[in-house]
Amino acid sequence: MDWTTLTVALAFVTMIGAVVFAYISKQKVENRMNDSSARKSTLAEDKDSHAKPADV
Incomplete structure (x- = not known):
């Protein structure tokens, strides 16, 4: 096996x-968007920007 095969x-x-x-990340995001009980992101318009982040 030469180096070109290994590189490819x-x-x-x-x-x-x-x-x-x-794909996995997209599925997680879509599942979270469809979950009505998920906490809102601190970037959401109606969420306090100084609150604890939703993913922590």
Whole structure:
């Protein structure tokens, strides 16, 4: 195996990993947006900006 094969394989695995990570993150965000009992973000218009963050 020469270095070009290794480079292509690493690039492909990295891209697949990034896509999987983005998909999982998107699913978590959408689930949180659809959950009416989830705490509001401190960036929400009607939430105090000095309150404890929702994700902590």
